[in-house]
Amino acid sequence: MSPRSLWAAFTTTPFDKKLLRRKEARTYNLDPRFLQFSGGETKWESSTLALEHGLGNPYPIFVDEELTLSKAFSNSVGPSKIIPYFYRASGMFEQDDITITTLVTSSRFGAFRQLIERYQGPISVTIHVGNTTSEIRAVLRSLKSLYSTSRSMATYVDVHLVVDSFDRQFNTWRNIARLFARTDYIMMLDVDFYLCTDFRTFIRKTPHVMDKLRRGNAALVVPAFEYTKYTDGLDPSAFPKDKRALLNLVKSKRLGMFHASWIPGHNSTDYKRFYTAPSGDVYKVTQYTSAYEPYVVMKKEGPPWYHSLRPGMFPNHDLTSSQMIGTSNYTATVTFCIRPTVRTPFKNAKAGSATLQGRIVWAHDDVQRLLGDIAEVVYLDSKDRAEFLAAFQPGGKYFDVEGIYRENGSADIIGVFDKDIINGLSTSVKWIAHNGAGYDPVNVHACIKRGIYLSNTPGAVDDATGTTALYLLISTLRQYAIAERSLRDGKWKPSGLSTKTHDITGRTLAILGLGGIGLRFAELAHAFPMRVIYHSRHKVEDAPEWCEYFENVDEMLAQTDVLSVHVPLRPETVGLVGEKMIRALKPGAIIINTARGKVIDEEAMIRALEDGHLASVGLDVFPNEPEVNPRLLEFPNITLLPHMGTENQDSQRKMEVRALQNLRDYFITGMGKDLVLEWRNARKPSL
Numbered sequence: 001m002s003p004r005s006l007w008a009a010f011t012t013t014p015f016d017k018k019l020l021r022r023k024e025a026r027t028y029n030l031d032p033r034f035l036q037f038s039g040g041e042t043k044w045e046s047s048t049l050a051l052e053h054g055l056g057n058p059y060p061i062f063v064d065e066e067l068t069l070s071k072a073f074s075n076s077v078g079p080s081k082i083i084p085y086f087y088r089a090s091g092m093f094e095q096d097d098i099t100i101t102t103l104v105t106s107s108r109f110g111a112f113r114q115l116i117e118r119y120q121g122p123i124s125v126t127i128h129v130g131n132t133t134s135e136i137r138a139v140l141r142s143l144k145s146l147y148s149t150s151r152s153m154a155t156y157v158d159v160h161l162v163v164d165s166f167d168r169q170f171n172t173w174r175n176i177a178r179l180f181a182r183t184d185y186i187m188m189l190d191v192d193f194y195l196c197t198d199f200r201t202f203i204r205k206t207p208h209v210m211d212k213l214r215r216g217n218a219a220l221v222v223p224a225f226e227y228t229k230y231t232d233g234l235d236p237s238a239f240p241k242d243k244r245a246l247l248n249l250v251k252s253k254r255l256g257m258f259h260a261s262w263i264p265g266h267n268s269t270d271y272k273r274f275y276t277a278p279s280g281d282v283y284k285v286t287q288y289t290s291a292y293e294p295y296v297v298m299k300k301e302g303p304p305w306y307h308s309l310r311p312g313m314f315p316n317h318d319l320t321s322s323q324m325i326g327t328s329n330y331t332a333t334v335t336f337c338i339r340p341t342v343r344t345p346f347k348n349a350k351a352g353s354a355t356l357q358g359r360i361v362w363a364h365d366d367v368q369r370l371l372g373d374i375a376e377v378v379y380l381d382s383k384d385r386a387e388f389l390a391a392f393q394p395g396g397k398y399f400d401v402e403g404i405y406r407e408n409g410s411a412d413i414i415g416v417f418d419k420d421i422i423n424g425l426s427t428s429v430k431w432i433a434h435n436g437a438g439y440d441p442v443n444v445h446a447c448i449k450r451g452i453y454l455s456n457t458p459g460a461v462d463d464a465t466g467t468t469a470l471y472l473l474i475s476t477l478r479q480y481a482i483a484e485r486s487l488r489d490g491k492w493k494p495s496g497l498s499t500k501t502h503d504i505t506g507r508t509l510a511i512l513g514l515g516g517i518g519l520r521f522a523e524l525a526h527a528f529p530m531r532v533i534y535h536s537r538h539k540v541e542d543a544p545e546w547c548e549y550f551e552n553v554d555e556m557l558a559q560t561d562v563l564s565v566h567v568p569l570r571p572e573t574v575g576l577v578g579e580k581m582i583r584a585l586k587p588g589a590i591i592i593n594t595a596r597g598k599v600i601d602e603e604a605m606i607r608a609l610e611d612g613h614l615a616s617v618g619l620d621v622f623p624n625e626p627e628v629n630p631r632l633l634e635f636p637n638i639t640l641l642p643h644m645g646t647e648n649q650d651s652q653r654k655m656e657v658r659a660l661q662n663l664r665d666y667f668i669t670g671m672g673k674d675l676v677l678e679w680r681n682a683r684k685p686s687l
Contacts, residue, residue, distance in 0.1 A: 045060045080162050080163065080164040080169070080172065081131075081161075081162070081163035081164060082160070082161070082162055082176060083160065083161040083162075083163070084160045084176075084180050085158055085159070085160065085180065086127075086143075086159045086160060086161045087143065087147060087154075087157065087158070087159040088158055088159075089122065089123075089154070089155060089156050089157050089158050090154055090155055091122070091155040091156055093122045093182055093183050094183070095183060095184050096183070096184055096185065096204065096210070097121065097122055097183040097184075097185070097200075097204070098121065098122075098183065098185045098186065098187055098199075098200050098203065098204070098297060099121075099122040099123065099124050099181040099182065099183045099185070099186050099187070099300075100115070100119055100121070100122070100123045100124070100186070100187050100189050101123075101124045101125075101174065101177040101178045101181055101186045101187070101188055101189070102115070102123070102124075102125050102126075102174075102177060102188075102189050102190065102191045103125065103126045103127070103128065103170060103173040103174055103177060103191070104125050104126070104127050104128075104191050105127070105128055108191050108192070109142055109146060110669075111191050111192050112125070112146075112191050113146065113150060113153070114194070114236070115189075115191055115193075115194075115195070116150060116152045116153050116156060116157060117150070117152055118194065118195050119156070119195060119200075120152060120156065121156060121200055122156055122158075122181070122182065122183055123156055123157045123158070124157075124158045124160070124177045124178070124180055124181040124182070124186075125157060125158070125159055125160070125177055125191075126160045126161075126162055126173040126174070126176045126177040127139065127143070127159055127160070127161055127162070128162050128164075128169075128173055129161055129162065129163045130163075130164075131163055131164050132459075132462060132463065132520060132523075133519060133520075133523060133542075133544065135459065136163065137542050138459075139161075143159065158180060158181075158182065160176050160177060160180050162176060174188065178300060181300055183300070184214075184299060184300055184301075185203075185213055185297060185298065185299055185300060186297070186298065186299075186300045187199075187222070187295065187296065187297045188295070188296050188298075189295055189337075190295075193224060193295065193337045194236045194239060194337060195337050196239050196240060196241060196246075196337055197241070197242070197337075199220075199222055199297070203220065203297065206282070208282070209282055213297065213298065213299055214299070216299040216301060216302040217302065218298070219296050219297065219298040219302075220282075220296070220297040220298070221285065221295065221296055221297075222295040222296070222297065222337055223257075223271065223274055223295075223337075224257075224258035224295055224337050225246070225250075225255050225256060225257060225258055225337075226255070226256065226257075226258045227254060227255055227256075228253060228254060228255065228256050229254060232254055232255075240255075243279050244279075247275060250275065257271050295337055359407060359409050360405075360656055361649075361652060361653075361656070362649055362652050362653035362656055363653050363656035363657050363660065366656070366657050366660055367660060370657070370660045370661060370663070370664045371660060371663060371664060371667075374664065374667045374668065375402075375403070375663070375667055378397065378398065378401065380410060380413070380414075381397075382413065382414060383413070384413065384414065385413075385414045385415050385421075388413070388414040388421075389420075389421070389424040392424060392425050392426040392429075393426070396426075398426065399426050399428070400426070400428050401426065401428060401429055402428050402429060402430050402431065402666075402667070403429070403430065403431040403432075403433065403663045403666055403667065404425075404429060404431070404432045404433065405433050405435065405659055405660060405663060406432055406433065406434050406435065406442065406659075407434075407435040407436070407656075407659075408435070408436060408441060411441060416441040416442070417432070417441060417442040417443060418443050418446075419443050419446040421443075422442075422443055422446035422447055422450055422452065423446060423450065425450070425452070429452055430451070430452060430453060430666070431452065431453045431454075431455070431662070431663060431666040431672065432447065432452060432453070432454050432455070433455050433659040433660065433662040433663045433666075433672070434454060434455065434456050434457070434659065435457060435655050435656060435659040436456060436457060436461070436646075436655065437456055437457055437458055437460070437461040437465070437516075437517065438456070438568055438569060438595070438596060439454065439456045439568075439676055440568070440569040440570070440596065442454055444676060444678045444679070445678065447679070448678060448679060448682050453666065453671075453672065453675060453679060454675070454676050454678075454679060455659070455662040455672045455673075455674040455675055455676065456674055456676055457654075457655045457658040457659055457662075457674065458515070458516050458674060459516050459658070460651065460654035460655045460657075460658045461516075461517065461645065461646050461651060461654075461655060462516040462517050462519075462520040463520055463651065464645060464646045464647075464648055464650075464651035465517045465520075465521075465594050465645040465646060466517055466520035466521040466523075466524055467524065468594050468620055468641070468644055468645045469517075469521045469524075469564055469566075469592055469594045469618075469620075470521060470524045470525065471618075471641075472592045472594070472618025472619075472620065472639055472641070473504070473509070473525065473562055473564070473590075473592055473618065474504060475618060475639040476562075476590045476592070476615075476616040476617065476618045476638070476639050477501065477502050477503075477504055477507070477562070477590065477616075478501050478502070478504075479497055479500055479501045479616070479637060480639075481638070481639040482494060482497070482636050482637060483497065485636070500615065500637065502561075504525075504528045504530060505528045505529065505530070506529075506530070506531070507530050507531070507561040507562060508530065508531045508532075508533060508559055508560055508561045508562070509522070509525045509530045509531065509532050509533070509560075509561070509562050509564060510533050510534065510535070510556050510557065510559075510560035510562065510563045510564070511532065511533070511534035511535075511547075511564055511566060512534070512535055512553075512563060512564065512565050512566060512567060512577070513534075513535075513536055513565070513566035513567035513568075513595070514534040514536045514540045514543060514547065514566070515536075515566060517566050517594070517595075518534065518564070518566035519540075519543070519547075521564060521566070522534070522544075522547055523544075526544075526546055531548075532546060532547050532548070533547070533548040533549075533550055533556055533559065533560070534547055534548070534549060534550070534556075535549070535550050535551075535553045535556050536549075539551070553581070553584075554584045557581060557584040557585045557586075558584060558585075558586060559586070560585055560586065560589055561586075561589060561590065562589065562590045562591075562592060563577075563585060563589060563590070563591050563592070564591075564592040564593075564594070565577055565591070565592065565593045565594070565595045565599055565600065566594070566595050567595055567599055568595070568596070568677075569595070569596035569598055569599055573599050574598050574599070575598070575599075575600070575601040576599050576600075577591070577593075577599060577600040577601065577605075578600075578601040578604050579601060579604040579607075582601075582604050582605060582608050582613070582614070583608070583613065585613070585614070587612070587613055588612075588613075588614075588615045589613075589614060589615065590614065590615055590616045590617065590618065591605065591614060591617045591618075592617070592618040592619075593617070593618070593619050593620065593621055594620045594621060594645050595621060596621055597619075597621040597622040597623035597624070597625065598623045602622075602623055602629060605617060606629070606631055606632070609635055609638070615637070616637050616638050616639070617638045617639075618638065618639040618640075618641075619632070619638070619639070619640050619641070620641040620643055620644055620645050621643055621645075622643075625643060626642070626643075628640070658674070661673075662674050
């Protein structure tokens with residue numbers, strides 16, 4: 001604060017957060033250890049002028065930073081955990097510099113790295129993280145890797161994290177990046193665009209342009225282009241570097257206005273005038289319409305800010321003419337950017353062919369978005385297994401297919417992807433993207449032998465399957481299923497029911513297999529709170545401190561009230577929860593299974609129910625679905641669901657998108673993110 005400051009000032013100071021972590025963690029459903037990166041108090045001080053005149057107060061007022069930020073973005077779709085300057089750039093920036101403000105999701109780190117290396121200037125980025133411990137860990141690992149391998153990242157980039165369950169609050173994220181930019185001027189840019197010209201130097205060395213921006217009522221629009229042919233846009237190093245080269249490509253119709261098919265188009269840039277204006281000319285835009293303009297340079301404190309109540313697929317949707325009142329747009333004829341054909345461009349990217357074996361129910365638009373610019377998409381139309389295999393023979397419809405999207409519904413037509421199916425695929429097939437966390441319907445060993453990569457969709461199913469397990473836990477401990485049946489039969493509460501039911505709070509939950517789903521269920525159960533213990537093949541390195549690891553499974557079972565099974569179905573896990581393990585549970589325990597039916601020895605489980613060793617079971621999966629052992633239906637004290645784990649549109653869309661993303665990643669980089677465990681082990685030690 002300057003000696004003669006007129007206004008009150010505020011700064012943020014750190015404080016001891018240990019006492020608040022558990023409360024905050026419960027509020028945001030986060031591991032308390034992740035809260036150490038944020039927090040503090042906003043310190044409000046009276047101005048020096050007020051103090052000189054005997055007004056104000058020499059002692060500052062402290063307001064919790066969490067409260068301040070929550071009110072700053074209170075118009076967003078839902079509450080968010082905002083962590084400013086999670087990473088802070090080490091570079092010192094001049095106040096009249098231009099900060100690129102952008103947003104990045106975890107799948108766009110490749111494009112973001114390219115932007116950083118190209119710009120070599122200040123960048124303020126908001127990175128969204130889904131509100132699950134597993135996703136937070138994954139993003140933190142990726143960020144650490146990016147910072148440790150890129151000197152430019154450490155020098156130029158301020159990272160602000162937003163942790164919440166809302167995956168499309170784009171305008172809120174843009175506003176956060178803008179708020180925490182550390183220079184007077186900003187450029188709002190989508191991370192996928194390639195900066196072909198050094199607009200930053202041009203603007204800062206052109207006095208009349210800087211004068212316009214300095215007044216705060218002007219913005220400079222940087223025109224954007226895209227290639228008309230897919231293959232021309234793969235290599236940004238070949239993009240034009242000056243207006244003359246750009247015009248040659250425009251005249252040959254190899255390059256055109258970005259999203260030229262959109263109506264009304266980019267009238268705010270006035271492309272016809274841009275093409276004819278002398279190089280170096282800066283002209284006032286007189287035709288502003290609502291079009292896709294993510295490339296605007298303006299004063300940070302000036303208008304417009306994005307409307308947070310509208311998620312905003314594109315920023316221009318909120319930069320309408322009504323919000324630009326009092327702001328004049330200008331275009332400089334020496335500045336432009338190009339969106340590469342492939343949003344994460346790699347020189348080895350290739351156009352391929354993908355066949356979708358099964359239904360796309362929720363992600364129809366995403367098929368085009370993720371695969372439309374890099375692959376020819378062919379849909380399954382085979383009537384049976386024989387016709388399907390015939391199509392992979394020379395001259396067949398699928399003969400040149402490189403990637404396959406598979407979902408479980410296709411088994412009704414062609415059966416599971418067993419050894420016969422895998423061996424019948426043409427040699428062009430290199431990737432199978434399975435839609436589902438469990439991938440036992442695909443013979444992974446046959447895939448490895450053929451050199452066909454297999455991916456699944458971990459993470460996308462965690463929340464839905466975790467909440468299904470939570471329902472089974474509550475229903476079995478409280479016996480809600482038998483109570484509901486009694487009510488539907490026209491009766492009231494069954495007599496003596498309270499002698500068979502228990503509270504959830506304080507009970508011990510044992511997780512067998514602390515993967516993504518097991519961890520998500522543990523987080524939900526811990527909120528009651530329950531004591532959470534677990535056994536996995538190895539101790540989970542990043543497990544929360546409240547998850548107690550037992551190397552000896554029998555010792556764990558002896559302390560267990562509820563055992564929840566979360567192991568994948570493999571030959572070695574068939575019947576894993578058998579007579580020995582069930583009898584190791586203390587009498588009156590409960591078993592929950594949302595993994596695969598065959599992981600439990602069904603006969604041993606039924607015997608334990610019959611003799612009372614097990615008080616109840618909650619099952620969402622069965623060994624021979626859709627068939628259910630009729631003996632299970634005779635137990636009124638158990639809860640049964642018809643494999644409802646991911647039966648909701650939100651999770652199913654996430655699964656479809658994640659499977660499609662694996663195909664896209666393969667076509668672009670030669671490798672997807674979700675390679676299954678057997679393949680990862682087969683690739684060692686080269687990984």
